[in-house]
Amino acid sequence: MLEFAGFLPILLVIGMAAVQLGLIGYGVNQAGTAARAAARVASQDGHGPAAGTAAGRAAVSAWLAPQVSADMGPDTTTATVTVHVPAVIPLFGGWDVSRHATMPTDH
Template sequence: MLEFAGFLPFLLVIGMAAIQLGLVGYAANQAGSAARAAARSESLAPGTAQSAADAAASAWLNPEAVGGGGGDAVTYTVTVHVPPVIPLFGDGWDVHRTATMPNDRENEGS
């Protein structure tokens, strides 16, 4: 019993670290989806990138889309904030993903 009580904090930290790693992976996936949605939406209709990023990612991640484009392509970078599971890790992390889509507005009327 005493050995288990001594080992329990290590098991808890390992379990929480696994949960944190899963959250970071989920946030990276959501940021990538939001970046693709923002770039595609902006390539079709100007000014719609942020709303597309918000719709494509989980609301609690609060995605922020930054970018633009001209010419042949539209590029957007989406940043999401991953909160820490273990308070010792500080304030959390920001995950960035970038996507580029062809600018379909340039091809209209051809």
């Protein structure tokens, strides 16, 4: 019983770290998907950066607080999405994860 009580805090920290890594992976996946969606919509003829930003926000879970920017150039459109992954372990403040995607601009 004493051995279990001694290892319980270590097991809890390992479990919380595993959950945290899963959340970070989920945030990376969501940011990448949103960046591709934002770049794809923004690059289409007649849509522009505002539509791309809206598409990027719609592609992410709202609790990740996405920040989306789409920059349309003459040949390519690049979208950047940054999400905030909250911390499961109380000593940390969370992490910001960014992903970029570039698509050819339709003319």
